[in-house]
Amino acid sequence: YFLSKLLLKEVSIIVCNFQWLFNLDIKYRFLKLAGVDLGKCILIIDECHNIIELSCDVNSYKLVPYSLTACQNEMFAFGFPEIYSTFVAYLKNHLIRKKGQLKLGDTELNARSVLKNICVKLKLKSITEFRKFLMQLRAEYNDRIESSQDSSTQNIDSLVKFWLSWIKKYNSEKYYFCYNVSKGPSRTYIALEIVALDPRDITLSLFRNSYMSLNLSGTVNPQVFNHLTGLNWKKGGFLSINSPSPFKKNNILALITEGINxxxxxxxxxxxxxxxxxxxxxxxxxxxxxxxxxxxxxxxxxxxxxxxxxxxxxxxxxxxxxxxxxxxxxxxxxxxxxxxxxxxxxxxxxxxxxxxxxxxxxxxxxxxxxxxxxGIPYQYPTSRNQAKINYYNKAFNGQGWVFAYLYP
CATH class of the missing domain: 3.40.50.300 (P-loop containing nucleotide triphosphate hydrolases)
Incomplete structure (x- = not known):
């Protein structure tokens, strides 16, 4: 691993995981280690149909009781003021209570109402004050934990990032806010989620800022891909090449069986x-x-x-x-x-x-x-999928069902 890091600045071709470029935090560190400007890079993205879902995943956020327990432990160990422990305890108890009330799957919620309820609990007058509260919590984190020898603990920093993202995005149609309840082998889990619906928030800046990109796939629909990734953001901004299948049709016998479904x-x-x-x-x-x-x-x-x-x-x-x-x-x-x-x-x-x-x-x-x-592996119909269909209907001229459900 360390040898690879040292060699990054010496090589002309780097083969890497999607996360190295599509995850913004990792991308920044990776390009810095490589000592390269993205504008001088040619991106070759194989199996590019996967970057649509990936781009939404890396731009989504999740809060679970386990991480809140870790926050409580860190706050106790490092002597944080009581108001922050009260905040974390409120969130944890709220999620545990909701886990017992909600059915499995996604339950959409009103993002603004969640912020208002937190403000009431913390006796804050506005969402702006809640943001200041989070910045103060981050300052406490930097002073008490980052400066200590145990700098690997990042649960509190992740908590602050989650709520700052919530404040930034709660009015945007590009995001879906929900509780998600899932069943494991021995227990039930709950998460509070910010779900990104538009992959272009990640892909468009990557394509615009790179020297060139070559996207390869044997299964992607070019029209859907170009719209969802933003490749068509300007006229003549890309060249599409549709190659014929290398396999002869008479080599494949495809049969559909009637009477079963x-x-x-x-x-x-x-x-x-x-x-x-x-x-x-x-x-x-x-x-x-x-x-x-x-x-x-x-x-x-x-x-x-x-x-x-x-x-x-x-x-x-x-x-x-x-x-x-x-x-x-x-x-x-x-x-x-x-x-x-x-x-x-x-x-x-x-x-x-x-x-x-x-x-x-x-x-x-x-x-x-x-x-x-x-069976045809369509996505299971959920409120999360419906939110994406609704958003795509607005963003892509009524093509929501085609872009969000049929082709994926």
Whole structure:
């Protein structure tokens, strides 16, 4: 790692993670280490369809009870004034109470009302006073923690950044404010979130300030990509090259099976038994390995509950099931065993569309002779998705559903 840092200033080509350029904090440090001006850089972005969601993610913020507990511990250890501990305790208790009241998923909230409630609790007259309160908290942090030997603690600084961002963005249509409640293996979690809806806040400055960018993808829709990233911000600002597929159409047999579907109301045992019967036909007529990719883990688990394991065993093939709980090494071992099975009776890889095994992995020849897609992996309809559709309708002349739901 340290050798790579030293070599940054000596090389002409740097291969890096998206985060190094799209995360603003990391970008600043990275360019400083490399000793380069972005205006003198040519950006080559492979799999560029991924930068749309990434740009929203790096511009979003989240506050959880765990980090607030860490703030409380730091404030106690370093002797912060009581008013700041009261502030953190109020936020933590509020989130814990909401966790017991809200249903799973997103619940939209009024961003201004949240600020007003905090002002009332802290006996502040205005949002401007709350901002001053946060700046004073940051000053206390700098004096008490940053100057100490334990300078790695950043929970309080992250808390201040979160609320300064909230104040800056609460009136903007580009952001969606919500509680998010999720279910883990053994407990329920809650987060207070600022969700960025417009990737152009990150991508546009990057494209404008670089010397040139080359964006590559085998799946992106150029029109959607150019609008969402801001490449079309000025006429003639980009050149689009659409290359034909290198694969001959007559090399691919694409079939659609009638009589089965994965609509919510049809996700019953009888339908899954029909789907498994159709899968069996493919398995019995395909040598070596086969991939099955479902629209969601819910469908994958429903197939498991309705007999796909026993059916695959009947065909003589070996079943390998993708799991979101697997570590990178566990998943690599799973794929290695699946590929090895092609030399024997064959293997069946059961995973999800858009997952780590359906994208970015090569299965030449007998490693995957057929692919079965079960369901179309549309995003689950949530208030967060609807907020993005509504915003895109305003930003892109009524194209919200197309840009925010259909193509992604």
């Amino acid at each position: 994965t609509k919510n109301e049809n996700r019953v045992p009888e339908m899954y038994i029909k789907i498994i019967a159709k899968i069996k036909e493919v398995l019995e007529n395909t040598p070596a390995n086969i991939g099955i990719f479902c629209a969601s883990y819910k469908i994958l688990n429903d197939l498991r509950m309705n007999g796909i394991l026993a059916m695959v065993k009947q065909t003589g093939k070996r079943l390998f099931i993708e799991s979101p709980k697997n570590s990178a090494s566990d998943n690599a071992n799973l794929l290695s065993q699946f590929k090895f099975a092609s030399k024997h009776n064959g293997g069946v890889l059961l995973g999800v569309a858009g997952g780590r095994n359906s994208e970015g992995e090569d299965y030449p020849g007998d490693l995957m002779n057929a692919v079965i897609i079960i």
